[in-house]
Amino acid sequence: MIPRYSRPEMVSIWSPETKFRIWFEIEAHACDALADLGVIPKEAAKTIWEKGDAAQFDIDRIDEIEAETRHDVIAFLTHLAEIVGPDARFVHQGMTSSDVLDTCLSVQLARASDLLLADIDALLEALKRRAYEHKDTVTIGRSHGIHAEPITFGVKLAQAYAEFSRCRERLVAARSEIAVCAISGAVGTFANIDPAVETHVAKAMGLTAEPVSTQIIPRDRHAMYFATLAVIASSIERLAVEIRHLQRTEVLEAEEYFAPGQKGSSAMPHKRNPVLTENLTGLARMVRAYAAPAMENVALWHERDISHSSVERMIGPDATITLDFALTRMTGVIDKLLVYPENMEANLNRYRGLVHSQRVLLALTQAGVSREDAYRLVQRNAMKVWEHGKDFMTELLSDREVLDALSEEEIKEKFDLGYHTKHVDTIFARVFETD
Numbered sequence: 001m002i003p004r005y006s007r008p009e010m011v012s013i014w015s016p017e018t019k020f021r022i023w024f025e026i027e028a029h030a031c032d033a034l035a036d037l038g039v040i041p042k043e044a045a046k047t048i049w050e051k052g053d054a055a056q057f058d059i060d061r062i063d064e065i066e067a068e069t070r071h072d073v074i075a076f077l078t079h080l081a082e083i084v085g086p087d088a089r090f091v092h093q094g095m096t097s098s099d100v101l102d103t104c105l106s107v108q109l110a111r112a113s114d115l116l117l118a119d120i121d122a123l124l125e126a127l128k129r130r131a132y133e134h135k136d137t138v139t140i141g142r143s144h145g146i147h148a149e150p151i152t153f154g155v156k157l158a159q160a161y162a163e164f165s166r167c168r169e170r171l172v173a174a175r176s177e178i179a180v181c182a183i184s185g186a187v188g189t190f191a192n193i194d195p196a197v198e199t200h201v202a203k204a205m206g207l208t209a210e211p212v213s214t215q216i217i218p219r220d221r222h223a224m225y226f227a228t229l230a231v232i233a234s235s236i237e238r239l240a241v242e243i244r245h246l247q248r249t250e251v252l253e254a255e256e257y258f259a260p261g262q263k264g265s266s267a268m269p270h271k272r273n274p275v276l277t278e279n280l281t282g283l284a285r286m287v288r289a290y291a292a293p294a295m296e297n298v299a300l301w302h303e304r305d306i307s308h309s310s311v312e313r314m315i316g317p318d319a320t321i322t323l324d325f326a327l328t329r330m331t332g333v334i335d336k337l338l339v340y341p342e343n344m345e346a347n348l349n350r351y352r353g354l355v356h357s358q359r360v361l362l363a364l365t366q367a368g369v370s371r372e373d374a375y376r377l378v379q380r381n382a383m384k385v386w387e388h389g390k391d392f393m394t395e396l397l398s399d400r401e402v403l404d405a406l407s408e409e410e411i412k413e414k415f416d417l418g419y420h421t422k423h424v425d426t427i428f429a430r431v432f433e434t435d
Contacts, residue, residue, distance in 0.1 A: 001321040005283060010324040013111050014317035020057045022104045023076055026201060027091050028052055030183060033200035034193075040090040047087045055083045073097040094193030098304060099183045102217040105316060106180055107205055109225060112320035113175035119327035120168045120232075124161060126334040128432060131157035135424060138417055139253060139344035140355060145245075149355050150348060150420040153254075153339060158431045160239050165431075167232045174228040177221050181205060182213035187303040215304040219297040222312070226294035229319050233287035236326050240277035240284070243333065247274045253344045257336035276333050283326040290315040353392035354385050359414040360396060360406075367405040377402055 001011075012018055028049050035045035058079065066075035074097075081088035092100075135154035140147050181202035185193045195209075202209045210217050246254040256276050258264070264271030293315060297308035348355065357378050364374035381395040381402070396402050396411050403411075 001318045005325045006321050007324055007328060010112060010115050010321050011317075013108050013115075014321070016059045016062075017057065019104060019108070020059075020062065020076060022107050022205075023073075023100050024052045024057070024080065026100050026103050026183075026205065027077075027080070027095075029201045029204040030093075030095060030193075030197050031090060032204075033197040034090070034093055036200075037194055037196060039194075040093060041087075044087040044090045048084055048091060051084045052080060057083075071097075073100055094185050094191075094197075095183060096186045096215060098213075098216045099185065101309075102213075103181045103183065103201065103205065103207065105312060106178055106207055106217065108316065109222075109320070110175055110179040110206065112316075112324075113171060113178070115324055116229075116232075116320065116327065117168065117171055117175075119324055119331070120164055120171065123327055123331040123334065124164055124168070126331050127157050127161040127164065130334055130337065130339075131155075131161055131428070131432075134339060134341075135428060136421065137339070137341050137344065138348065138421060139341075140348045147347075147351060147355055149358065150417055152421055152424055153341075153344065155424060155427055156242070157334075158428060160235075160242075162431050163235050163238070164232075167235050170228045170231060174225045178225045179207050180210040180217055180221065181207040182210045182215075182217045184210075184213045184215070186215060188213040188215045216300070216308075219294070219300065219308055222308075223291075223295045223298050226315060226319055227291045229323050230288040230291035233284040233323060233326065236330050237281050237284035239330065240280040240333075243277045243337070244274045244281070247277075251343075251347065253340055253347060255338040255340070256333055257338060276329060280326055280330055280333075283322050283329075287319055287323050287326070290319040351392075352385055352390070353415055354382055356392070356415045357382050359419065360402075360411065363410060363414055364402070364405050369405050 028045075031040060031045040031048050034040045035042040057076075061082075062072075062075050062079045065078050066072055069075050069078070077088075077092055080091060084091070131154045133154070134157065135152060137153040138150055139153045139156075141149050141151035181198060182188070183193065183198035183201050184190050184195070190198075198209050201207075212218075243254060243256065245251065247256065255272065256274050258272045263269075264273045264275075293311045297311055300308060361371075361374050361378045364377060365371050369377070377399065378396075381390075381392060381399055384390040384395050385392050393411065393415055397408060
């Protein structure tokens with residue numbers, strides 16, 4: 001991932017230094033378990049820990065060895081032997097490369113999940129604060145991009161809060177599913193290493209043991225993990241697109257914060273563009289793109305092949321780094337979002353009462369008019385507003401067929417905005433009080 005869309009803490013999880021440190025810890029913990037079983041000398045296990053733990057692994061040296069061996073794990077083990085000395089012969093006893101690689105990837109994805117969960121928590125906090133701030137800020141709800149019925153801006157944000165709460169639950173489940181360890185040796189039979197070693201390493205690394213590893217951790221786990229990241233990205237895009245629509249000049253109900261000195265266009269000095277949410281839409285596309293190859297990785301040959309390896313070297317860092325950046329950027333957008341209640345009110349009234357058409361329709365049916373006739377009566381008056389700029393209430397009050405069913409007072413009562421917001425507290429209780 002390019003630095004432009006990266007944050008240091010997440011990037012460090014995927015650095016060579018972190019990777020080799022995790023590899024060492026896996027090998028050293030395995031040595032502890034092997035020593036407890038009497039397979040290797042306890043002094044050797046102690047020496048491996050002491051010398052390896054104090055070492056700064058030389059990335060250039062490992063790369064140099066790999067250029068010759070063309071095997072990354074062997075290159076690391078060779079360099080580790082240079083550090084540890086003769087006792088290094090006890091490292092990697094009964095293990096295979098996938099034991100190290102897959103367990104390390106599980107650790108990295110689990111750590112990445114912890115950062116992403118913290119990101120979601122920050123976003124949820126911002127959404128909740130702004131939702132309560134605008135709980136009673138009435139605006140127009142839209143379906144198909146067209147004015148529908150009144151809603152509040154707080155309800156819009158509460159919907160996003162509920163959605164990201166579900167995202168959090170999914171990520172917690174995905175983290176649990178991916179945080180598994182495999183130390184089972186060639187083809188996963190434990191023929192050359194006791195299952196107790198896997199149990200010990202799993203506990204030491206904060207993982208659980210994979211029941212049947214086949215030599216690799218089954219990739220359905222990874223497919224679910226990256227699919228979960230893709231869903232979170234889609235939720236980011238949904239919220240980003242909403243803000244982009246609301247920032248359109250002819251709508252302008254909400255707007256990204258525009259900092260002093262910020263420039264919107266190289267050609268047009270007046271521009272204030274929704275660049276952050278447009279950027280988030282693009283980043284969401286990238287995170288979703290990583291889900292498909294993760295699913296294709298599930299179908300590997302027999303007990304293992306490495307067709308998944310090159311994919312995961314890319315999508316592991318890129319998906320988590322990109323999503324980390326996107327979640328943090330979205331939190332900043334929500335935190336500083338400019339909201340314009342006056343424009344919301346103006347837009348709500350732009351079509352002179354049309355948004356109350358359903359209430360009039362229902363009132364007519366309750367007064368004994370058939371639904372078909374009620375729809376016809378309401379629609380013919382609504383079209384005068386659309387086509388000739390008339391006032392909806394005025395037209396209804398001038399329609400003899402409507403007045404035959406409803407009194408003037410009954411018609412006027414149907415234009416009360418409070419009718420549409422009377423259950424906002426109920427919605428908020430469902431979203432926030434059960435959280």
